[in-house]
Amino acid sequence: xxxxxxxxxxxxxxxxxxxxxxxxxxxxxxxxxxxxxxxxxxxxxxxxxxxxxxxxxx
Numbered sequence: 001x002x003x004x005x006x007x008x009x010x011x012x013x014x015x016x017x018x019x020x021x022x023x024x025x026x027x028x029x030x031x032x033x034x035x036x037x038x039x040x041x042x043x044x045x046x047x048x049x050x051x052x053x054x055x056x057x058x
Contacts, residue, residue, distance in 0.1 A: 014046040021046075 021031050021042075028042040035042075 012049050014048045015017040017042075 002054040021028070028046075029039040032042045
């Protein structure tokens with residue numbers, strides 16, 4: 001079986017950010033402060049299906 005023929009699970013990056021933030025019982029503004037970004041940016045990231053930013057490297 002070719003690995004390319006196996007269906008890939010779709011990942012919603014924003015949901016993952018929110019999931020891990022909530023697991024740590026963090027509010028968006030606390031995460032934003034830790035990353036050095038605005039709270040609104042965290043909100044936008046959590047709504048995106050796919051990331052195009054390098055903020056996830058932090």
